[in-house]
Amino acid sequence: MKAIEVKHLTFSYDGRVNAVDDISFTVEQGEVFGFLGPSGAGKSTTIKLLTRLLVPKANRVFVLGQDMAKADYRFMRRIGIAFENDVLYPELTGFENLYYHAKLYGIGKQEIEEVMKMLDILDARDKPASQYSKGMKTRLVLARALVTKPQILFLDEPTSGMDPDIASYVRKVLKELNKNGTTLFVTTHDMHEAEQLCDRIAFFSSGKIVAVDTPESYKKRYGESRILFQVGSDSLQIDRKDKEELLKLIKQDQWDSIHSQEATLEDIFIKVVGRGLKEGDEL
Numbered sequence: 456m457k458a459i460e461v462k463h464l465t466f467s468y469d470g471r472v473n474a475v476d477d478i479s480f481t482v483e484q485g486e487v488f489g490f491l492g493p494s495g496a497g498k499s500t501t502i503k504l505l506t507r508l509l510v511p512k513a514n515r516v517f518v519l520g521q522d523m524a525k526a527d528y529r530f531m532r533r534i535g536i537a538f539e540n541d542v543l544y545p546e547l548t549g550f551e552n553l554y555y556h557a558k559l560y561g562i563g564k565q566e567i568e569e570v571m572k573m574l575d576i577l578d579a580r581d582k583p584a585s586q587y588s589k590g591m592k593t594r595l596v597l598a599r600a601l602v603t604k605p606q607i608l609f610l611d612e613p614t615s616g617m618d619p620d621i622a623s624y625v626r627k628v629l630k631e632l633n634k635n636g637t638t639l640f641v642t643t644h645d646m647h648e649a650e651q652l653c654d655r656i657a658f659f660s661s662g663k664i665v666a667v668d669t670p671e672s673y674k675k676r677y678g679e680s681r682i683l684f685q686v687g688s689d690s691l692q693i694d695r696k697d698k699e700e701l702l703k704l705i706k707q708d709q710w711d712s713i714h715s716q717e718a719t720l721e722d723i724f725i726k727v728v729g730r731g732l733k734e735g736d737e738l
């Protein structure tokens with residue numbers, strides 16, 4: 456059974472422009488599958504469609520074999536959803552925010568505390584959510600998604616707004632969960648996040664999947680490595696394959712240092728998709 460199966464999924468908010476435009480893909484159980492794309496590409500809309508927060512016109516989404524159009528609350532326990540700008544009750548403490556969700560599923564205090572500990576927010580257990588920093592709020596939303604011990608986690612920009620140390624801690628937690636069998640579906644506009652977390656990455660732009668592959672395979676297929684010669688404050692980049700030019704420059708012996716430069720996932724995204732990952736990054 457596939458973890459996720461999507462067939463020709465399309466969605467429009469206004470009936471004119473498709474925010475998600477005829478996408479099809481499958482995610483295997485135990486996989487970390489990422490959607491990498493710029494702001495406005497339709498990543499959040501896709502997650503909402505996968506988790507039935509938005510309902511597509513036709514039944515095109517299957518999660519763990521379940522037709523999502525017919526999923527009831529018992530099934531929803533098997534999936535966890537964490538959105539970037541998810542709603543928390545600001546007046547309630549972190550613990551209470553989790554408690555009201557967990558209670559729906561008969562989950563007790565101990566399990567809530569375990570998940571708060573795992574995400575390093577147990578010390579803030581009794582603070583109102585309004586007093587949490589942005590990174591702590593994101594972890595609280597993640598804790599709420601995890602409290603039912605879901606088989607699949609849907610994560611929209613999971614480390615957005617976190618400082619780098621906390622982001623790397625959260626990625627470690629997510630990897631650990633995945634090692635123990637949880638399938639992850641992640642959206643991000645951060646190529647490092649995609650590369651560090653994902654087994655396969657879909658390049659996503661203007662509502663469409665442009666390519667799907669593993670990070671290694673993208674690099675093998677599209678990455679050109681270059682050699683950088685530094686001469687004082689100037690630098691010169693040469694294609695690694697241009698052996699003749701490389702040898703000539705080395706022999707001229709006028710360089711201060713030589714570095715090899717691998718193509719980044721963002722370089723490859725630009726090459727394949729025709730635009731970058733940041734706003735206004737059109738080619």
Ligand SMILES: Nc1ncnc2c1ncn2[C@@H]1O[C@H](COP(=O)(O)OP(=O)(O)OP(=O)(O)O)[C@@H](O)[C@H]1O
Pocket residue numbers: 468469474492493494495496497498499500501644
């Ligand atoms: N509730 C809504 N009503 C109308 N249009 C919307 C709504 N939500 C999103 N859109 C539009 O749908 C498109 C896709 O938006 P979406 O939020 O899915 O993109 P995204 O890739 O998640 O971007 P971001 O990373 O900025 O959240 C955008 O053009 C957006 O303006």
